[in-house]
Amino acid sequence: MKQQINKKQTPKKPRQSIRHDVVSAADYNKYIMPWACEDCTHYNSTTQLCTLGYSTKWHNREYQRHTFELSGKMALCRFQEID
Ligand code: SF4
Secondary structure, three states: OHHHHHHHHOOOOOOOOOOOEEOOHHHHHHOOOOOOHHHOOOEEOOOOEEOOOOOOOOOOHHHHHHHHHHHOEEOOOOOOOOO
16 A cells, blocks of 8 residues: 555656657658757767767757667757748
8 A cells, every 4th residue: 555655656757768759751751850859959070079068969960860760750959040
């Protein structure tokens, strides 16, 4: 009985994995979309790091292209800025 009460009071765990969004294949082929770190204002091309401190592992061009070709999805960064 005590365990059931504790289970109900436990807050929902935060999401641990990166979110991948569906990208239309027609849009991917038709438009030149700035969806990678390499297109972002916050990307330092010398160090290949994000100046905001985020991991570029999930949003670099090679990873984006690879995941799109495998699943039709991309891990689009919510903090990307384009000049
Ligand atoms: S803000 Fe996002 S897209 Fe821009 S460099 Fe950092 S991780 Fe990459």
